[in-house]
Amino acid sequence: MKGFTDFSKRKIFLSMLMDVFVLQWFTTPVYLFIVDMLESYGNIIYSFNEIKRKLLPAMFASWKFLPIYKIIVYSLPLFIRPTIAYMLAVVWAAIMSFV
16 A cells, blocks of 8 residues: 555564664663753753663653554554654653653
8 A cells, every 4th residue: 555664563573672672772861861951950960860860760661651652653654654653752751751
């Protein structure tokens, strides 16, 4: 069908694994650093201490939601993928706000 991805289930699964278990280790600390820098009005030492404290809980929280999110997003047609991804990102931001 035109407009649908030609991803097999294996490609979707491997893409999800790469995003959730590899790339997440780079993006979550950056997110936490930015949030903590804003909270502390630029105190870098505070931000790094908060990253040490919050990183593992944030990663475990993400592993509850992100695999399902990635499987849903990667299996959607290309023309609707950004819309659904942004809607699910709002849910993800709400989850991260409690970490």
